[in-house]
Amino acid sequence: MKKIMLAAFSLMLITACKEEPKRDLTVNENTEETFQTITDDVLETGVIYEANIRQYSPSGHFDEFTKDIPQLKELGVKVIWLMPIFPISETNRKATGGADSKFASEFPEAEQSKYLGSYYAVSDFTKINPEFGTIEDFRNLIKTAHDNGIYVILDWVPNHTGWDHEWISSNPEYYTQDKDGNVTYPVETDWTDVADLNYDNKDMRKEMIADMQYWLKEEGVDGFRCDVAASVPTDFWVEAIPQLRATKDIFMLAEAWEPELAKDGLFDMVYGWDTHHVMNDLAQGKKGLEAWNDRMTQIDSLYEKDDIIMNFITNHDENSWSGTISERMKDAAPLMTAFSYVIPGMPLIYSGMEYDMDYRLKFFEKDSIPKTKKTMWPLLEKLGELKNTNPALHGGKNPASYTNLDTTNAKVLAFQRAKDDHTVTFIGNFSDKDQSVSAPVTGNFKDYMNGDTIELKEEAMVLKPWAYKILTN
Numbered sequence: 001m002k003k004i005m006l007a008a009f010s011l012m013l014i015t016a017c018k019e020e021p022k023r024d025l026t027v028n029e030n031t032e033e034t035f036q037t038i039t040d041d042v043l044e045t046g047v048i049y050e051a052n053i054r055q056y057s058p059s060g061h062f063d064e065f066t067k068d069i070p071q072l073k074e075l076g077v078k079v080i081w082l083m084p085i086f087p088i089s090e091t092n093r094k095a096t097g098g099a100d101s102k103f104a105s106e107f108p109e110a111e112q113s114k115y116l117g118s119y120y121a122v123s124d125f126t127k128i129n130p131e132f133g134t135i136e137d138f139r140n141l142i143k144t145a146h147d148n149g150i151y152v153i154l155d156w157v158p159n160h161t162g163w164d165h166e167w168i169s170s171n172p173e174y175y176t177q178d179k180d181g182n183v184t185y186p187v188e189t190d191w192t193d194v195a196d197l198n199y200d201n202k203d204m205r206k207e208m209i210a211d212m213q214y215w216l217k218e219e220g221v222d223g224f225r226c227d228v229a230a231s232v233p234t235d236f237w238v239e240a241i242p243q244l245r246a247t248k249d250i251f252m253l254a255e256a257w258e259p260e261l262a263k264d265g266l267f268d269m270v271y272g273w274d275t276h277h278v279m280n281d282l283a284q285g286k287k288g289l290e291a292w293n294d295r296m297t298q299i300d301s302l303y304e305k306d307d308i309i310m311n312f313i314t315n316h317d318e319n320s321w322s323g324t325i326s327e328r329m330k331d332a333a334p335l336m337t338a339f340s341y342v343i344p345g346m347p348l349i350y351s352g353m354e355y356d357m358d359y360r361l362k363f364f365e366k367d368s369i370p371k372t373k374k375t376m377w378p379l380l381e382k383l384g385e386l387k388n389t390n391p392a393l394h395g396g397k398n399p400a401s402y403t404n405l406d407t408t409n410a411k412v413l414a415f416q417r418a419k420d421d422h423t424v425t426f427i428g429n430f431s432d433k434d435q436s437v438s439a440p441v442t443g444n445f446k447d448y449m450n451g452d453t454i455e456l457k458e459e460a461m462v463l464k465p466w467a468y469k470i471l472t473n
Contacts (some may be wrong), residue, residue: 012381043396078386089162223251405440428468
């Protein structure tokens, strides 16, 4: 992991510790540093899983997710990202989203209890949402994950709090206020269920960092996925992340694309939003493969070699607001899934994706994912094994190379990933029609997905619509 080791900064850390506000927190006295902290090797081969605890099971409890963690190991998962596990504010609790969003209180009283609100309207950063269980249930989840060699990061919400957070009454200066001194919600959003935090206030910053430290020091979590990270001043992350890294080796994911957030030991991984949008456009026939080549050029120009990009075909926002995988990608979904694993970066699995979920999960109400293994589970299992074991797909701090290969067909993409003596060659038909293509490489290869040994010669081959090959040496 990147570290800042300057002596002057160490002195600043000591001073910050002396000034840290007193906290009345329940300490987990059973926490032991027996599990090895996250390493660069894990990031090279990692698959990340986004866990929506509320919707993962009919009960929405930690325990139902915890018992399935050993199965996630079968999918090559190395990191679990838990969507926010904190209590949700009652005040201004949302029932619907979008331009016509409504509060739960606007509905008949008999209906209001079904609206559980947004996970991102946090009322207390140091407590567990009672919907999900107890702190002991959470600790059991962490222990089970660690016992299976899997790390756990929390979804952190630094930009705002719910309207029930104690800071609203105890420290209104922690929030953005209008000209009349009223606390406001984030500007240019419809997030009326949350109050915007004021990062000009240094005491609030200290409290925020202290709350994050609690989960690292006392509950054994392994890092954070930080919501709308680019909406928080970058200088806060410059202040906070080195302090967090001084506690233990951690994994930091920014819900942002901005390259400055990945520099100088800040976030390890950023969102591949543009990669995702290009994949949608390719699947829908809105753009051709030149858009992908442009995206790779953009990545090379914006990011440093050790910046990790998270690749995804869905996540909680995309599923609930933009559409399911099948809605957006239709018959191209298997190709795009494989593609997200073999391109540089780290692939994401979102709860339900492994079970071929084909509907939009409710965001503010209780819902539940399916639990029947169909076509996606074996595909993810196969891809996860390749990602975990083949150095040619390393996508962390010391990634494998990426080389574009000429196919003589504008509808077929081919590229090669390589590291040390290992290569993975990908050939894919990004169209809904058969495509004839000259082999971009020749020789004997293993067709990884079916285990066959094949010989590629100079003569053309035909790829069915949305078909692909992953060839190993």
